[in-house]
Amino acid sequence: MGHALLSSRTDLRHRLAADQPTAWKEAADSIEQAGTDGYALDLADFHPDISCVAVPLWEDDRARAAIAVAGPATRLPEARLHQIAAHIQKVIKGARPQTPDHSDMQPWPIRGDSAGGIYRCPTLCCPVRRESVTIEKA
Structure with missing residues (x-):
């Protein structure tokens, strides 16, 4: 979920790069990909048995929160996570x-x-x- 939020927050990306350069090096490609895709994937990277997709919620041109779906990696392969992300994005766009x-x-x-x-x-x-x-009052 953090990568989805960081993908839109250059201020936080710069702070992470400055304060935790090792963590930034490990996460930079994933964060950049999340910015390109509009959602972030965790393919059992953080926890070996859990996969996750997170889609940022935008307000005033800034990601303020994210919606995430996580579950057993055996039930959430990469292709399924892309489908879930597309569905969440569609629902968000339809919400007023x-x-x-x-x-x-x-x-x-x-x-x-x-x-x-x-x-x-x-x-x-x-x-x-x-x-x-x-x-x-009436």
């Missing part, structure tokens, strides 16, 4: 970010918040401070 509708805010009692300034949005996606939204 949803902007939460904070018009129907409900108080969200949180210990230590005596003023009641924390609300939750109706989709339960996030806590929101009262000051960050306009709550209109």
Whole structure:
């Protein structure tokens, strides 16, 4: 998963190269390949019996997280990992970010918040401070 994230983060790649040159030499080709492919593979390199594929999740032109699938190397050969990566990429491209509708805010009692300034949005996606939204009463 780390290689998928590092493939888009030149700042972290430079830091790794400077701080851990031996680790960088071992990982550089894999990280560069992940940048080219759009996902990273671990073909039982880290653990002899486990293979993994990781696809970065992008936000604001930067990989902020990754989705990974790992399993026994006997069940996840390289060809299958490429198929899984393609499927994950397809699902990610089809997903549309949803902007939460904070018009129907409900108080969200949180210990230590005596003023009641924390609300939750109706989709339960996030806590929101009262000051960050306009709550209109009918």
